[in-house]
Amino acid sequence: MKKVREIGPGWWALVIIVFFLLxxxxxxxxxxxxxxxxxxxxxxxxxVISALGLNLIYGYTGQFSLGHAAFYGIGAYTxxxxxxxxxxxxxxxxxxxxxAGALVAGxxxxxxxxxxLRLKSDYLGIATLGFGMIMNVLFKNSxxxxxxxxxAAGMRGIARLTxxxxxxxxxxxxxxxxxxxxxxxxxxxxxxxxxxELAAEAVGIDSTRYKTxxxxxxxxxxxxxxxxxxxxxxxxxxxxxxFLKSIDVLLIxxxxxxxxISGTVIAGVxxxxxxxxxxxxxxxxxxxxxxVVYPLVLIVIMLVRSGGIMGRNEFDFLxxxxxxxx
Amino acid sequence: xxxxxxxxxxxxKAFGGLVAVKDFFLQIAPGTLTGLxxxxxxxxxxxxxxxxxxxxxxxxxxxxxxxDIVGLKPxxxxxxxxxxxxxxxxxxxxxxxxxxxxxxxxxRSDAGLFDALVRSPRFRDREREITExxxxxxxxxxxxLRERELAKNLPYGExxxxxxxxxxxxxxxxxxxxxxxxxxxxxxxxxxxxxxxxLKERFKLTILLIEHQMKVVMGICQQVAVMDFGELIAEGTxxxxxxxxxVIEAYLGRPGGAGVA
Numbered sequence: 378m379k380k381v382r383e384i385g386p387g388w389w390a391l392v393i394i395v396f397f398l399l400x401x402x403x404x405x406x407x408x409x410x411x412x413x414x415x416x417x418x419x420x421x422x423x424x425v426i427s428a429l430g431l432n433l434i435y436g437y438t439g440q441f442s443l444g445h446a447a448f449y450g451i452g453a454y455t456x457x458x459x460x461x462x463x464x465x466x467x468x469x470x471x472x473x474x475x476x477a478g479a480l481v482a483g484x485x486x487x488x489x490x491x492x493x494l495r496l497k498s499d500y501l502g503i504a505t506l507g508f509g510m511i512m513n514v515l516f517k518n519s520x521x522x523x524x525x526x527x528x529a530a531g532m533r534g535i536a537r538l539t540x541x542x543x544x545x546x547x548x549x550x551x552x553x554x555x556x557x558x559x560x561x562x563x564x565x566x567x568x569x570x571x572x573x574e575l576a577a578e579a580v581g582i583d584s585t586r587y588k589t590x591x592x593x594x595x596x597x598x599x600x601x602x603x604x605x606x607x608x609x610x611x612x613x614x615x616x617x618x619x620f621l622k623s624i625d626v627l628l629i630x631x632x633x634x635x636x637x638i639s640g641t642v643i644a645g646v647x648x649x650x651x652x653x654x655x656x657x658x659x660x661x662x663x664x665x666x667x668x669v670v671y672p673l674v675l676i677v678i679m680l681v682r683s684g685g686i687m688g689r690n691e692f693d694f695l696x697x698x699x700x701x702x703x
Numbered sequence: 704x705x706x707x708x709x710x711x712x713x714x715x716k717a718f719g720g721l722v723a724v725k726d727f728f729l730q731i732a733p734g735t736l737t738g739l740x741x742x743x744x745x746x747x748x749x750x751x752x753x754x755x756x757x758x759x760x761x762x763x764x765x766x767x768x769x770x771d772i773v774g775l776k777p778x779x780x781x782x783x784x785x786x787x788x789x790x791x792x793x794x795x796x797x798x799x800x801x802x803x804x805x806x807x808x809x810x811r812s813d814a815g816l817f818d819a820l821v822r823s824p825r826f827r828d829r830e831r832e833i834t835e836x837x838x839x840x841x842x843x844x845x846x847x848l849r850e851r852e853l854a855k856n857l858p859y860g861e862x863x864x865x866x867x868x869x870x871x872x873x874x875x876x877x878x879x880x881x882x883x884x885x886x887x888x889x890x891x892x893x894x895x896x897x898x899x900x901x902l903k904e905r906f907k908l909t910i911l912l913i914e915h916q917m918k919v920v921m922g923i924c925q926q927v928a929v930m931d932f933g934e935l936i937a938e939g940t941x942x943x944x945x946x947x948x949x950v951i952e953a954y955l956g957r958p959g960g961a962g963v964a
Contacts, residue, residue: 554820561819561826562833565798565806572795578777579755579787580807580869590816636797689797699801699834 390694391553398545405541413657415541416609421649422544423605426551428629428645429638430598435627436635437559438591439571441498444505445599445626447512450618451485452478452600453607454516454526457535460608461525471538475547475604482600483593490592494585509620516615531614532607539609547605551598555638558594560697567591568636599626632678634685639692644685707766708733708909709754709785709877714763716749716933723749725933727763731877731926736903736910738924738941742953745930747913748790751879755787756780767877786870787879790913792862794869796855800846803854803865804837807872840868843902860891864898871906880912884919892916896923921945929953 401418404410410418431445456474463470493504520528527533558564566587569577574584607613629648633640651674655667678686693701709731716724724746731737739747752758754765756777764771772780786807795803812833818826841847844864849857854865863883870878883899884892900923903910914920920927921941929937929944931953937944944950 557820557822558816562805562809562812562814562830563816563819565802566809568798568802569795569806572797573793575757575777576789576793576795577806579757579781579789579793580809581778581781581873582806582809583776583778699830700799 385698386694387556387697390692391549394549398549402542402545417649417653419539419541419544419605419609420653421646422541422548423539423602423609424626424629424649425548425642425645426605427599427602428626428633428641429551429555430595430602431626432595432630432633432635432638432641433555433558433567433598434592434595436630436637436641437564437571438567438588438595440494440588440592441502442505442592442595443502443620443623443627444509444512445596446618446620446622447509448482448486448596448599449603449606449622449626450512450516450613450615451482452603453613453618454519454532454603455481455600456604457532457607457613458523458526460536460538461534470536471543471604471608474538474608475601478600478604479597480600482603483597486593486596487589490589494588494592506620506623509618509623513615513619516618519615527613529615531612533612535607535611535613537608537611539605544605544609547601551601552638552642555598556691556695559636559638560700563587563590571636628675632675632685634687634689636689637685637687637691639690639695640685640687643687706733707731708768709911710764710766711750711754712764712766714750714753714765715761716746716753716758717761723933724753724760727930727933727935729928729935729938731909731911733876733909734907735925736899736912736923738920738927739911739913739930740915740920740927740944741930741936745953746933747930748881749933750930751787751881751913754780754879755785781873781875784874784876785879786873786875786877788863788866788870788881788883790881790885792859792866794854794862794865796853798854799851800841800854800857800865801834801837801850804840804869804872805833807869808833808836837868837872840871841865843905844868844898859886863887863895867898867902871902874906876909878908878910880910880914882913882915884914884916889918892918895919899923 405415427445427449431442434440434442456478459474459477460470463473466473489508493501496504517529519526525532566582569582570584570587578584629644630641633644651671655670656664659666707730711727711729714724714727715722727750739750741747753760756775756779760773765773767783767785772783795806798806812829814826814829838847841850844867846861846865846868849861854862857865884895887895896919899910902908924941927939927941927944928935929950936949936953937947
């Protein structure tokens with residue numbers, strides 16, 4: 378047993394990625410990245426954070442959820458309300474809003490998860506879909522409780538607090554934490570439930586507890602992503618949190634690979650860049666073709682790599698030594 | 704007060720109108736190896752499922768170390784020291800061989816979610832202990848070179864051994880083996896018998912096993928319980944069982960009856 382830990386590939390990768398992100402931040406400060414591209418980059422990070430949450434729920438723990446956008450919405454509205462209520466907090470407004478968004482999303486996930494996580498696959502999907510619809514109706518009628526939430530007309534006047542640096546820091550933290558989680562005893566317990574819930578119980582895993590844990594953490598990530606989204610676009614419309622948006626996240630997770638952090642990051646960034654990037658690349662006359670190109674890409678990916686871009690695999694640098702192939 | 708490790712008293716399980724297990728009794732003394740046999744559909748696996756909390760009995764008691772464990776969930780029964788293997792192997796296919804074993808020790812670790820998230824020293828220590836124990840078991844079962852493979856890619860015989868390794872991870876007191884020799888050829892069966900005996904010796908196990916291969920039952924069991932149509936029809940040493948007329952009848956049919964084997 379050697380006591381001194383050598384610096385593994387994971388640390389090197391982290392250093393390189395942080396360096397790269399700082400370089401981008403430098404370019405932004407120097408004014409070399411136009412605001413539109415900055416927004417796209419931020420959006421890519423937001424998508425990745427939210428999709429990582431769903432991957433934990435569906436990809437790792439095997440719990441099919443069609444309500445992810447609802448938790449994203451809960452985080453978005455909560456944090457927007459918080460920053461509204463705390464106008465003078467400057468730098469701390471956004472982190473407070475994000476923490477509040479994550480907590481509210483987590484608490485609601487816990488309360489809704491306890492009864493519905495007993496359900497299996499499709500049935501759970503339908504139950505979460507129902508929950509998403511309820512939340513959508515609540516968002517649409519939110520103005521009856523809090524006038525500022527705007528109801529069906531949408532919530533306006535949210536401060537633009539989300540910056541590239543915030544998104545980058547939180548996205549990197551989310552990746553590191555999730556990686557630490559899935560490559561641990563907790564992660565093994567979650568995956569064992571996905572693989573065979575009865576056998577997991579038979580080897581001492583309290584499956585109810587772990588399913589709830591995975592669901593709550595995944596929904597908290599959605600809540601954080603929602604908070605970043607709210608302070609990026611400064612306007613929230615209930616339609617941005619309906620079940621079609623849940624399907625979007627689901628697609629990203631499936632395309633990236635169920636149970637792969639690397640895959641979710643690639644697919645999430647690719648998704649944002651493709652969807653928004655095509656807007657720039659394509660001449661305005663054929664803008665409509667975006668919605669043709671994009672489903673075609675989906676079909677091709679599924680035909681070529683049916684398990685998603687990464688399957689269940691990870692980049693080697695994400696794996697701890699005892700998971701790496703020799 | 705008896706000092707039996709496990710006592711099953713009047714256990715009954717009805718699925719609607721079908722009585723799968725009916726007023727079943729069994730005592731298992733510590734350190735013994737008991738065989739549970741009977742024709743297909745006799746209710747043997749149902750007894751395992753009842754002991755491990757996977758299904759709830761209609762009535763009766765399962766007393767483990769003096770405590771009635773009926774109503775406990777499977778993971779709680781496991782934590783008390785009863786582990787099992789399955790007739791139709793149930794491994795975690797997409798997990799590595801090493802992880803299949805490591806996952807079974809999870810509950811003993813006092814390193815929690817936060818420790819895992821920040822990779823605390825406590826997390827690293829526990830993880831190392833778990834891994835060492837897992838490797839020790841894998842090498843005992845001859846799987847040490849397979850540790851990074853996915854469980855689903857192992858050949859059948861190795862999957863059976865992996866399931867046994869997993870079941871031993873948490874140092875159980877009582878091990879339930881559901882047809883460990885199913886699908887094995889005679890040479891493999893011989894090695895399996897030696898393996899079961901050596902593991903029993905090494906870990907001071909008490910074993911209850913369901914088996915159809917009489918070679919195994921007669922070869923290693925000290926006590927045999929025979930079930931038919933959910934009921935205990937005979938109990939005794941292998942030699943006694945072999946000559947018991949009710950057992951012969953259950954397996955071969957009544958002499959002079961409609962004799963279709």
